[in-house]
Amino acid sequence: MAILAVAVASYIPYSLRSPQGPRGGSFPGLIYGSVGFAFMLFAGLLGLRKKFPIWRIGRAQTWMRGHLWLGFVAFPLILLHGGFHFGGLLTRVLLWMFILVFTSGLLGAALQHFMPRLHTAQLPMETIYEQIDRVRGQLVEEAQQVVDECCAALEGEVSSATERQRAAAASAGASWDVTVASGMQVDEQASTELRRVLSSEIRPYLEKTGRHGVRIADAPVAAALFRQLRVLLPSTIHSNVDDLENICEEKRQLDNQSRLHKILHGWLLVHVPLSYALLLLGAWHAVVALRF
C-alpha cells in the first residue's frame, strides 16, 4: 500500500512537469510500467505456486494475500504508467484486457468472501464437487434398494426383505439401523404403486443432474408426493419413505451445490486465461515499446 501511495503522490508533480505530459516511455512512466508489470507477474505466479503447494516458499495464504493486494495496486500503477490514455491499438487492447482481468478478480474476491457462507448454509449434505455424479449414482442405487426392500416387505417376503436390507448396508453414506418389521400385511397394490413412483418420478430425477423438467425437482411437489406415499403405505415402513425423501433432498442439494460451485469457480475461466494472455502481450508491449 505504501508503494501505491508513493506512486500516486509522485505522479502528480511528474505529470505536470514532464515536457510532453505523462507518457509510458518517460522515466517515471517506465518505473510505473515495470513495477506494475512486476506486480502482475507475481500475481501470475500464484498459479504456478499452486502447482507446487508443498514447496516451502511461503504459505499459500501469504501468496494469496500478496496476489490480491499487488494485483489491486498494479491497476492504478498501470493507469499511471499510461497516463490515463489508451494509446495505440496494442495498448488499447492491453488496457481493456487488464480491466477485464482486474474486474473479474475483484468479482472473484467478493464471491470468495460471501459465497462459502451461502454454500455452507444451504447445503448441509454437500459433497465433493467432482464426485457429485458418482455420489448421485450411489443415491440411485440406494433408492432402488429402499424401494425393493419396501416392496418385498409389502409383498410378504419378509426374509428376502431382511436379506436385502443387510446387503444394502453400505451405499451412499448411509447405514441401516432398524430391521424391517416382519409380519406386515401383504399389500400388492401399494407395492406396485411404490415401484411406479420410483420408476416414473424418483429415478428420472435422480439419474440426471439438474431439473430437466422433472416434477419432484420442486421441493413442495416432492413433499406432497411423499405425503401421499405415507398415506398409502403402512406406518411401519414410513421410515423408508422418509429415507426416500431424504435421498431426493440430497439430490436437490447436490444440484444446488453444482450450481453454486460453478458460480464460485466460473469467474476463473475468464480471469486465468486472460491474465496469461495479458502477461504475454504485456511483455511483448514492453519489448516493442522499448524498441521504438
Add this chain to the structure above:
Amino acid sequence: MLRRIRTTKKLAKRIDLQYFKRPHPLRRWRFWLSLSVPIVALGWLVAQRTQGGQKAYSSGPLSASHAVFTQQCSLCHVTRAGAFFRDVSDDACLACHDAPVHHAKQAFTPTCSSCHLEHKGSIHLASTSTASCTQCHENLRARDGKPHFAESIASFDRAHPDFSPAAKKLTDPGQLRLNHYLHMQPNLMGPNSKRVQMTCEDCHHLSGEHGPVAYAEELVTTGSLDQANILHTRSRPSPMLPVKFATECAGCHTLQFDTRFGPEQVPHDKPEAVHAFLVKRFQEYIGRNPASVHLPEPPTRQFPGRIRPVRTAGDASEWVQFRVDDAEWLLWSKTCKQCHALKKNAGTLPEIIPSAIRTRWLDHATFDHKAHRMMNCTACHTKALDSHDTADVLLPGIQTCRECHRDEARSKEVAEGRCFECHQYHDWSKAGLPKHRFTIPELRGTAELHVPQP
C-alpha cells in the same frame, strides 16, 4: 424417522481417492482456455505483423503534417546500432527539417522528440508544451556568471517576468516629440484644411495591409507598405509597420517654407538637403523674378519677443541668402523643431538628432498584431490616449496579456499561453537548407528510402 445414518467412514468411502487427478469440466476448460487464449493473442500479434506491419504498436495517430507516412515507420524509427532499438533519433528529424541551435552555450540540447511529441493525433507538432522550455528556463544556469535573463521562468501565468520595457522601466528613447493625447483630440486640423478626428489606425498600420492610407503624402502608393520588414521571421508574426513621416504625418504636418511658394513643401530630409533645396528654389525664383530683389518683404509673423530684423537684399545672391535664412529660421525654429530635436551649431546648419524611434520593443518574443486586429487598440495600449510624453512607453505589460493568455490553453476558455506562442526555440537566423531532397516515390514509400546518416 430416518434410517439413513451418515457416518464419516461411509461418507469418505463413497469418494474415489484419485478424484482430484481426474479431468473435470471446470478444470479442463480452465486449462484449455489458459492455453488457447494466449495462443490467440500470439496469433493476433503475428497477424498484425504480417498484415498491418507495425501499425499496432503505434501509440497514437500521427500529426497532420506527418500523416502522409503513417505506414512507413522506418522513416523515423531508424534502426540504430545493435539492430534492436528503433527509437527516433534526431537524425531522422534532421533529414527533412532544420533545427538551428537555440543558444551556443546551452547546457544540453534536448532531443527533437523530447519536445516535439508525435503520435498524439492531429496536433501541431511545433506547439510544444511549456515544460519543454521550462526544463531549462525554470532554473537557468549560465556557465560563467549569471544569466542575462530571468533565472526562473516556470509558466506564463505566474513566473514569467514582465516585459522588458515595463520591467526595466525603460523610456522611449525616441527623439521625436509626439503627444499622443493631442493627436487623439477631436477637431484637429487635417489635410486640406478639414477638421479631423484621428484614430490609431491612421498612423499605425499592420504590415500586409493594403488599404488606403489616410494621412500620407500623395506620393505614397499602396503596395509599398511592406518595404520595411525588419524581422527575418519565417512564420506568422506580422509587425506593425514603423510610422513614417511620408505615410503617416505628412498629411497634416506640412512643411511649407515661404508664402511665395504657396503650399510647396520642403522635402523631409536632412538639413543639408533642405538647404540645398531652398537655395535652389529661391535661386530659381529670383531668376524668374529678378525684380523681387528689391521688393519689400511681406510682413512676416514675428514671434513675440523675438524680433528678427528684416533685411533687404542688394542683389540676387544676397536676396537668395536672406530668403534662405528666413526660411531656415522658420523651419529650424518652428516647423522642424515642432517634432525634431535640433542641435544648433553656430554658423552652420543644425544637426537633427536622430529620431531613434524604436520599432521593436520585445527582443526575444514576437507579437502578432494581425491576430489581435479585432481588438480595440486601447484595450491593450491603455495608456496611449493619456500619453503626453514621447518618453512614455505605451507597450502594455504582461498583465494585459494575461487577461486572455493563460497556461492551460487547451482546456479552459483562455487563449494559448504556452511559450511557443510568443517565443522561438530555434534560432532561425541561422537556418540552413534541408540536407536531403526526396523524390515523390520515396516519400510515398513505393521506392526505397535512403536517409543519409551523418
Add this chain to the structure above:
Amino acid sequence: MSSKPAPDVQLTIDGTNISVPAGTTIFDAARLNGIAIPTLCHQQNENPVGVCRVCVVDVGQRVYAASCIRQAEPGMNVKTCSEPVLAARHTLIELLISDHPSPCARQQHSGDCELESLAASAGVTEARFPKRSTPRGKDDSSAVIAVDHESCILCDRCIRGCDDIRHNWVLARRGKGYQAGIAFDTNLPMAESSCVSCGECMVSCPTGALTNKRVVGTELGQGDVLDPTELLHLPIFQNVSGTFLELNQKAVVKRHYRAGEIICREGEFGSTAFYILEGKAEVFLASPMAHVETAGTSQGFFRKLKSMLSPREQHRRSEESDRPFIPIDASVDLPYDRPIAELSPGDLFGEMTCMSYYPRSATVRAKTDCVMLEMLRNVLDILQRNKTFRAQLERNYRARALDSHLRSVPIFASLTKDFIDHLRDRVELVRFSPGQVICRQGDVADSFYLVRIGFVKVSEERPGGELILAYLARGGYFGEIALLSGSPRTATCTALDHVEVVRIARTDFELMLDRFPDVRAKLESIAHERVAENRRRTTQLQTLPVDQFLANGLMEAQSLLVLDLERCTRCDQCVHACADAHDGVSRLVREGLRFDKYLVATSCRQCRDPLCMVGCPVGSIRRRNSLEVIIEDWCIGCGLCANNCPYGNINLHPFPVELDDPAHPGRKIASTRVKATSCDLCHDHAEPSCVYACPHDAAHRVNPPEFFAGLLKQSSVAKG
C-alpha cells in the same frame, strides 16, 4: 467281604425272571436282558450318579428307585413301564423340559438331543410348568465347545467324563438351587480355565449344553481328510478325544506341496494354521521394505505424481524404529535387511490367522517337498491345549525365536548369548484368552512380559475415563516401569485376542539389569519418557471437563483436521498439497461430518484409542510419541487397519514397484504392491502441508478439547 464270589441275584423285571451277578445295577440287569430303561444322566462308560431320576422303576418300595445306581437285590420285582412309573417319568421329563430351551443347539444341529428325543418318545409336547426365571447364561469363550447353561440338566456326565475318564479335573458343580450349574475350574470361562479341549465333556453331554462349535467353512476343500486314528498316531494329538476328532474330521487335512509352491501369501485373509510334518519351507516378506516419504519439496518440475517408496536407510523418519527383526506369525522373526527365514518339521505357522482371523503376515513357500497339516481353529485350539504339543511349541520357541525376539527389542539388543541361554529355560510362556487381564493397574509387579503372539491393550484409568496408551503386538514388551521403580503397576494390560506372552520373572529381570547396565539405562530412559508422556496427557485432560464433548467420535480424537466452511472455497488445494507431499496419494479426503461450521475432514485423528493398530499381523502400525501414526516399512498391505479405522482415515494404495522377474533372473518387472497410507501430520515439517497450502486460511489442525471448548461454552451459555 469274603473270599468266595458273591452269589448271583435273582430278580424279576417286568415279569421276567433274570439272574445277574451280585453288584449289578437294575439298569444293567435289565439291559443285559434286553429291557431298555430310558436314562439321561447315566452313561455306560461312567460311574452312575442317579441325578436325573429318569430311570426310576418301581421296585415295590415306598419310593421308586433309580435303576442306574440301585443294585439288584434278590427277590426284587421291578416294573419298568407300569402306569405310575410312566406317569412319574412323564412328569420328570416335563419338569426337565420346562426349563429346556427347545429346540436346543444340539437338537437343531443334529437332532439328537437326548432329552428332547426322550420327551418326544414319552409324548411330552409341552410343559405345564413355567420356565425358570433365573437365566444361567452361555459361555462362548472356548474355540471348540459352546457352553449353554440353559440347556444343562445337571446330569454331571461332563464332570465325570472330565474327571474320571480323562483325569483333567476341570469340571465341577457350583452353586445351589436355581444357581446350580457346572463350572470350569473356579467358575472361569472355559477358555481361561485349564480345560484342554479334549472334547470328552462335549461327547458326554446329552443335551445341547456342550456342543461342538462349528467354524465357518468347516470343511476344508483341498487336501486329504485324515482318519481320526491317523491323527491320533501323531504325538501332538495324544490325549485328544477320538470322538471329538471324529466330529471335527474335516477341520484338519493333510496337504502336500511341491518344492517352490506358495503355501500362503502375505496379506491374504485366511482361517487356517499349518503344521509342518515333513519338509522345509521358507517364510519371507515379498512387499518392498519401504515407506512413502513425506516430501517437503516436489522432486522435478515435470514429474508426474507417481509413487515412490523409500526404505528407512534412504529416508529416515523421526521415531522410526530401528528394529532389526520383523515379527510375524510364526515361530521365528524375520530380519529387516533380509526378511527370509526357514521353517522345519514341527513348526507351526499361521496361528494368529487361524485363531483371530488376522491376515497372513508373510508369504510361505515350500523349499522342498512338504507335507503339512492344515487346520481350522477348533483343531488348533485342541492342539494348543494339548500338553505334548505345548511342550514342543515352547521348545521350538525357546530354541529359535526367543533369541531373535529378545534381540528385536531394541533395549535388549546388547544382551550376550550366554545370558540369553540362561534365560532360555527360565522364561515362561503363558496364554491368555480374549479379554483376560494380564496385569492390572495397581497390582504388585512381579514379572516382565514380552508379547509372543496376539494383541495386548495397555490402558490407564484416568479421571475422565479409560485412556488407551498403546496396543502391543508381537515383539512388544510391557511391565518394566513398575519393576524398575518398585511401584505398583501403572497400567492395565488386557489381552485383546488369543495372546501368548513370555514372562520373565522379577529375579531374572533384575539379574539382567545388573549384568547389563546399558540395558538398564535404556529401559530407564524409556520408562521415564513414558511416564512423562502420561503425566502430560493427564494434565491436559484435567484442565477441561472431558464430559462436555459431543460423542461424535470427536472425543476420541487428539488432533482433528477441520476445514472452516465459511472460508473454504472448495478449491482442493489442500488435497493437492497432501498428494504432492506424499507421492500422489492424498491422505485426506475433503468429506466428512460437520460440526457447527466446520467440516471434520477424513484424515487421521490420532485417536486416544487407536483402533487401527489392533490386529496388524506384522506389527507395522504404531504410534510415535508425538501422537501421529507411523506405518513402518514392512506393511504388507492387508488392509486390516483400514477396516478397523471407524472413520475411514486409512486407505490402501497401490504402488508400482520393480521386483525381480522370476522368469528372467537378473531382470526386473513392474508390479504393484499395496501399502497402507495414513496422515502423518507432515511430521518432518513445521506445519502440515494441507494447512500450509490453503490459500484462504480455512484448514487447521486443532486439538479438540481446546478448539471446541470455546464453541461449546458459547453454546451452553446461550442455552443458559
